[in-house]
Amino acid sequence: xxxxxxxxxxxxxxxxxxxxxxxxxxxxxxxxxxxxxxxxxxxxxxxxxxxxxxxxxxxxxxxxxxxxxxxxxxxxxxxxxxxxxxxxxxxxxxxxxxxxxxxxxxxxxxxxxxxxxxxxxxxxxxxxxxxxxxxxxxxxxxxxxxxxxxxxxxxxxxxxxxxxxxxxxxxxxxxxxxxxxxxxxxxxxxxxxxxxxxxxxxxxxxxxxxxxxxxxxxxxxxxxxxxxxxxxxxxxxxxxxxxxxxxxxxxxxxx
Amino acid sequence: xxxxxxxxxxxxxxxxxxxxxxxxxxxxxxxxxxxxxxxxxxxxxxxxxxxxxxxxxxxxxxxxxxxxxxxxxxxxxxxxxxxxxxxxxxxxxxxxxxxxxxxxxxxxxxxxxxxxxxxxxxxxxxxxxxxxxxxxxxxxxxxxxxxxxxxxxxxxxxxxxxxxxxxxxxxxxxxxxxxxxxxxxxxxxxxxxxxxxxxxxxxxxxxxxxxxxxxxx
Numbered sequence: 001x002x003x004x005x006x007x008x009x010x011x012x013x014x015x016x017x018x019x020x021x022x023x024x025x026x027x028x029x030x031x032x033x034x035x036x037x038x039x040x041x042x043x044x045x046x047x048x049x050x051x052x053x054x055x056x057x058x059x060x061x062x063x064x065x066x067x068x069x070x071x072x073x074x075x076x077x078x079x080x081x082x083x084x085x086x087x088x089x090x091x092x093x094x095x096x097x098x099x100x101x102x103x104x105x106x107x108x109x110x111x112x113x114x115x116x117x118x119x120x121x122x123x124x125x126x127x128x129x130x131x132x133x134x135x136x137x138x139x140x141x142x143x144x145x146x147x148x149x150x151x152x153x154x155x156x157x158x159x160x161x162x163x164x165x166x167x168x169x170x171x172x173x174x175x176x177x178x179x180x181x182x183x184x185x186x187x188x189x190x191x192x193x194x195x196x197x198x199x200x201x202x203x204x205x206x207x208x209x210x211x212x213x214x215x216x217x218x219x220x221x222x223x224x225x226x227x228x229x230x231x232x233x234x235x236x237x238x239x240x241x242x243x244x245x246x247x248x249x250x251x252x253x254x255x
Numbered sequence: 256x257x258x259x260x261x262x263x264x265x266x267x268x269x270x271x272x273x274x275x276x277x278x279x280x281x282x283x284x285x286x287x288x289x290x291x292x293x294x295x296x297x298x299x300x301x302x303x304x305x306x307x308x309x310x311x312x313x314x315x316x317x318x319x320x321x322x323x324x325x326x327x328x329x330x331x332x333x334x335x336x337x338x339x340x341x342x343x344x345x346x347x348x349x350x351x352x353x354x355x356x357x358x359x360x361x362x363x364x365x366x367x368x369x370x371x372x373x374x375x376x377x378x379x380x381x382x383x384x385x386x387x388x389x390x391x392x393x394x395x396x397x398x399x400x401x402x403x404x405x406x407x408x409x410x411x412x413x414x415x416x417x418x419x420x421x422x423x424x425x426x427x428x429x430x431x432x433x434x435x436x437x438x439x440x441x442x443x444x445x446x447x448x449x450x451x452x453x454x455x456x457x458x459x460x461x462x463x464x465x466x467x468x469x470x471x472x
Contacts, residue, residue: 001277009277015453016460023466065299067292072455075462102303103296128310132303138375150321167385168378174389185451187444192382194408195389203447207454210467218466226453233449 015229023221031220035227039181039199040212043080046155046179047087047095055154057084057095060144060169061108062160062184063137065101070161073185074104076207077159078111083213084157085115092121094129096147100140104160105132141165145172158182158197159206162189170196183209204230262465269463307332338362386412411435 001009026032050057061077064070081097088094094112099105108130116125133143145168148156156173158166159182166182166189173180174196182193183201193200201209204226211219268288275285311325342360390409417425418432461467 005277012273012456012460015456016464019457019460019464019466065296067296072458075458075467076454079467102299102301102306105303105306106299127306128313130306131310132306135303136375138378142378146321146324164382165379167382167389171385171389174392185455187447190447192386195386195392195405203450204454205450207451207458216466218461218464222457222461222466226450226457230450230453233453 015225018225018228019222022224023218026217026220032224034212034223037205037208037212039183039201039205040209042181042199043157043213047084050154051091051093053154055152056093058148058153058156059084059095059097060158061097061099061104062162063100063140064161065103066107067103070185073161076209078107079210080157080159081108081111085112086118089115089119089121089124092124094126097130098133098144098147099130100134102132105130137163137165141168144169148172148176153178155179159209161185164188164192167192262468266463266465273463335366
């Protein structure tokens, strides 16, 4: 193993151990207070508002699927769907879910179906609530924009992998004056989403959705573990940068 | 058993794939698993096609608003499927590479080059105007903090765009653009990507530890 592989392995082991320990502590009933994330807090109760207004909530899972390098981003989007699906199944108002990868289609249909089964309302389950819009980013964005403009939608939630074409979706949502919350696994879509979206989930916030919305001990532990490791890495970066700067100021060889 | 089996399969194959990154000796196992995933994804693509027919077929059948666009979509899809199949079969009869001819036959390439690419390029060309308008609206509509953010967004976008234009030899503007991209934008980007990386790792670990179950019971 080279040094980068060793560092990667250490990070995985440290994060895994912290998740197990902090998840265990949360399981005993000692739940810490999580820092507020407005992008996720507004998602709570959105399904209720959709039911009251007689409109459906739209959830976009982006262009990624299961099996590639972006699997975790798709899983984060599916976690949001899982949180919304129970309320939807109980009231027979399914959210409209759009995907651009057939593996995400199968998974999203499964999440919805399980929610309806849990609520004992399998007759209300409609697999057409999840729509495979297109296989590539631009046609997907065009198709989702059409759904937002032609169907009664109360809110637009986006979580997954997007590119700059996400601007078409958020702009249409803004034109229709629907509440918008969006997160992405990359920086470029976050930049283009910023002007039109009410609440942006930046960086790890999208991956924290399950911790905030389901409030399970392991998710809470996972969030705390991420925060601890991030602070440690930030401190390490700061110390290394300060060391390099001081070395340069005192005329030593640069790192 | 119904609950345990998917969990065990996910955990075993997940850990195996992860270990191959740190122990290259067993890397071939990862390639086999990836090939299996590709085959399963191909079956999912068939389900995706059925979903498109199901959703848009219902829209046409019930004459819902926009049903004509659904008709155009299904008709285009049918035409492309027939052309692809025809070119594939023809290539097979003539003894050519059938798999290759199916996706890169003469007509398919023409459709791709003269319809799909121009339409997508036209759509992509609208993006800068869309963003400029959105930024302007942000400036007008948002709260005080949003206005500051919107102003920063707009000013930065103007500097970066003008700094790229070779029309005038504006060296200070070009230097400022370089600095924005290299220092504040890069710092912010690295911070965000660090968080994303940790989020991805934590999500994957929860699945590998059996705490998250994305698969059905």
